[in-house]
Amino acid sequence: MTQGPAVDLARSRTREVTDRFGDDYWRQADLERAYPQEFVDAMGASGLLGAMIPTEYGGLGWDIAAASAVMEEINASGGHSAACHAQMYTMGALLRHGSPEQKDQYLPAIASGALRLQAFSITETSGSDTSRIETVAERDGDDYVITGHKTWTSRISESDLVIVLARNSPRGERPTDGMTLFLVDLREVREHRPDQVEVIPVRTMFNYATNQVKYHGLRVPASAALGTVGQGFRHVIDGWNPERILLAAEAIGDARWFVERASSYATEREVFGQPIAVNQGIQFPIADAYMRMRAADAIRWEACAKFDADEPCGAEANMAKWLAAEASWEAANMCLDTHGGFGFVDTYDVERKFRETRVYGVAPVSSNMIRSFVATKVLGLPKSY
Missing domain, CATH: 1.20.140.10 (Butyryl-CoA Dehydrogenase, subunit A, domain 3)
Incomplete structure (x- = not known):
């Protein structure tokens, strides 16, 4: 079914990548529970992981119809899109709510494949009731200090950046208020403060690079807040x-x-x-x-x-x-x-x-x-x- 030239182009460009990664590749990755880094690198080099990033930041500037065709073709080829999909929709929070400085700093590198934004750290034991998350972000001078436990955070070990949802004020009359998104540069954390982020791999029934994560007083600058402080849940919803x-x-x-x-x-x-x-x-x-x-x-x-x-x-x-x-x-x-x-x-x-x-x-x-x-x-x- 043809949906327009952009969708057709998305399909053909994706197939150029997927044709290089056959059943044997995906079967071995599944057997070893190995992250398909070679495939992700190839997708990044092709520009496809920046499909929805505007051209002004070096992306392809495609609409969601074309981006969805990329995801469809990966799975239709026998591959597993879990290693790629988060970079498309997680990046959207940065694109829609990031400051000009955050966008200029990160979007071009994400578009080129040089920087990986694959991890969204939200879900806790409260499950779908996100208003009851217990991870907190306390203001300390020019920083926030994040403390808490996330039950599911996939691909954090394979990401350079992670978006974390934390509560910065107590749950009140509007329970979804008082939560903030933070864009955390994991490269800096791993180099200087690795003890502040504890990653606990979780083996699941399929190869998804799944983890629990514990934030042990993770210190991030106030400039890491993504969008409006206290409105993080609204940013997640959109x-x-x-x-x-x-x-x-x-x-x-x-x-x-x-x-x-x-x-x-x-x-x-x-x-x-x-x-x-x-x-x-x-x-x-x-x-x-x-x-x-x-x-x-x-x-x-x-x-x-x-x-x-x-x-x-x-x-x-x-x-x-x-x-x-x-x-x-x-x-x-x-x-x-x-x-x-x-x-x-x-x-x-x-x-x-x-x-x-x-x-x-x-x-x-x-x-x-x-x-x-x-x-x-x-x-x-x-x-x-």
Whole structure:
């Protein structure tokens, strides 16, 4: 499906990179739980990680439709976009709320691939109830001192910068007030104060470079505050729609991969003297998965169009994410069933992609939270929490 020259260009440029990283590369990285640094470096050198950074800062200046095509193509190639997606939507907080000095200092280096902004340090044991985070930032002269514990902070060891959400005033009548985003230069911290940031790797069911992080009195200059002090949660919220759109594109890329692999395998695999693809019991699930994928894709492009036109798109972005997560998971199960016992063998890559795509129904926003959003914000039903 053609969405315009920018999207076509995004697809072709991404394929130039992904064609150099085949199944063997991703399978080995998964086996070793190794960060795919070579792939990330290639994406950075191509300029694709700066897709949404304006040209004045050295980026490509693409809209979210083109950026989403980059994410889709990575997953559709058999790769894993988790090593790249955060740089696109995490960077948005800097782009939208950073001071002129912060933008001039960091955006050109991010656009060129010389600097990595892959880590967003928000979630704590309170989970989706972000208003109850306990990490605090206390003002001390010209600095803030950050103390607390984050349950999930992916890719912090592979990042040069991290954005941290901390509470700078007690939880009050408006519980989402009093939180601030801080843009922390990890290079300086690692060199001079490494004991102030403790990274605890967490092994998960797929290769995501996941960690817990403890901030032990991390001292940062007041100039590290990103946007308006006390309005950090608002700044996080305005990044949710592009995040959901990009994640929807990733899940759609996974669904494409599952449909294509299942179709190819079913055509080649012969049992009882004929390809298994001639059996409607094989055909129908593949067709179902394809149609679900196309339906999710349609809402994805609607969300892109609204976002790029600066129109309200919360409903479309959330629905695209939910539909794509459901489509990718259904396609994953279909592909595993199509392969039978071979689907559990790592050399077929189905079991790896099966594990990878499961996250879209859970994080960074669960499918049930999206259901609640649509029920209350779109349909006007009473709030349940």
